[in-house]
Structures are given as structure tokens and as C-alpha cells.
Amino acid sequence: MERRLQEEFPVSWVDDDYVTRREFFRFMTLASGGLAVGTAGIAAWSALSRESRSFDPVRIASRAEMRAGSSLAFAYPRSTDLCLLIRRPTGEFVAYSRRCTHLSCPVDYQPDHDRIYCPCHNGAFSLEDGHVLQGPPPRPLPQIRLEFRGDDIFAVGLMRGEA
Numbered sequence: 001m002e003r004r005l006q007e008e009f010p011v012s013w014v015d016d017d018y019v020t021r022r023e024f025f026r027f028m029t030l031a032s033g034g035l036a037v038g039t040a041g042i043a044a045w046s047a048l049s050r051e052s053r054s055f056d057p058v059r060i061a062s063r064a065e066m067r068a069g070s071s072l073a074f075a076y077p078r079s080t081d082l083c084l085l086i087r088r089p090t091g092e093f094v095a096y097s098r099r100c101t102h103l104s105c106p107v108d109y110q111p112d113h114d115r116i117y118c119p120c121h122n123g124a125f126s127l128e129d130g131h132v133l134q135g136p137p138p139r140p141l142p143q144i145r146l147e148f149r150g151d152d153i154f155a156v157g158l159m160r161g162e163a
């Protein structure tokens with residue numbers, strides 16, 4: 001039986017190992033190349049998704065309507081995308097998505113801590129750029145780009161692409 005097998009497949013075991021090892025390294029090289037290309041693609045997609053995106057400008061409020069340390073809920077860019085316009089105690093205006101990046105609970109401004117807070121799982125975000133200060137949210141809050149026209153405040157786009 002073994003003799004017949006060797007006649008049909010005349011490859012010695014030593015050569016057979018050599019071929020197998022070479023194929024294995026060829027496979028590993030191709031797999032590594034595929035992983036490298038995939039990683040580069042994911043990195044490029046991630047960078048693109050962080051670029052700012054413009055939408056039609058929407059007036060949110062006037063500066064005079066917002067006292068320092070207050071916030072105003074609005075929708076942008078779609079009527080279902082809830083956001084928060086915040087006037088910090090310093091007088092600076094910022095706006096962020098109101099949807100927590102953990103499980104989408106609505107977040108609120110906490111003027112006493114000068115941060116955005118999610119009561120669902122004790123998450124918190126910075127007002128500087130929306131980065132996570134504490135809790136389980138995996139990503140920063142998407143920031144809304146603002147533009148000032150006279151006394152009026154407009155939403156004009158997103159800093160991070162998650163409309």
C-alpha cells in the first residue's frame with residue numbers, strides 16, 4: 001500500500017516538508033501584506049471620518065439670548081440629530097452632539113463642572129474638544145462647527161463626521 005502511494009506521489013518526506021514550509025511562508029507573506037493594506041485602509045478611512053463636514057447653515061440663537069454658563073438644545077444637521085449649544089462661563093460658545101457615544105443617552109451641560117455629562121453611566125466629556133473625561137464612552141462627542149454673523153450664532157458643519 002505504502003509502496004503504491006510512493007509511486008503515485010513520488011515526493012520524499014524531506015522535500016514534502018520543504019514545500020510545505022515554503023508554502024507556509026508564502027501564505028504568511030501574503031497574509032501580512034493583506035493585513036498591512038487593510039490597516040492602511042482603516043487608518044485612511046478613520047482620518048477621513050474625522051475631517052470636518054459642512055452642511056447648510058442653521059441659525060441656532062443670538063448671543064444675547066445666551067447668558068454665560070447656560071445651554072440650549074437644538075437639532076443639526078437633521079431634525080433627529082440633537083445637539084447642545086453651550087456658553088461657557090468664560091463667554092466662549094461651543095456646540096456638541098447631544099447623543100452620548102456610549103449608548104446614545106442624551107448628555108447635558110454641567111456649568112458647575114464646565115463639562116458635558118451623561119447620567120446613564122456616569123460619562124463625561126470635555127468642552128475643549130469633546131474628548132472623554134470619564135466613564136465608558138468609547139469616542140469623543142462630535143463637535144458642531146459654529147459661525148457668528150452679527151449677533152446670530154449659526155451651526156455650519158461637524159468637526160467629526162458622525163451625522
Ligand code: FES
Pocket residue numbers: 100101102103104105118119120121122123135136137
Ligand atoms: S450612555 Fe452615556 S455613559 Fe453610557
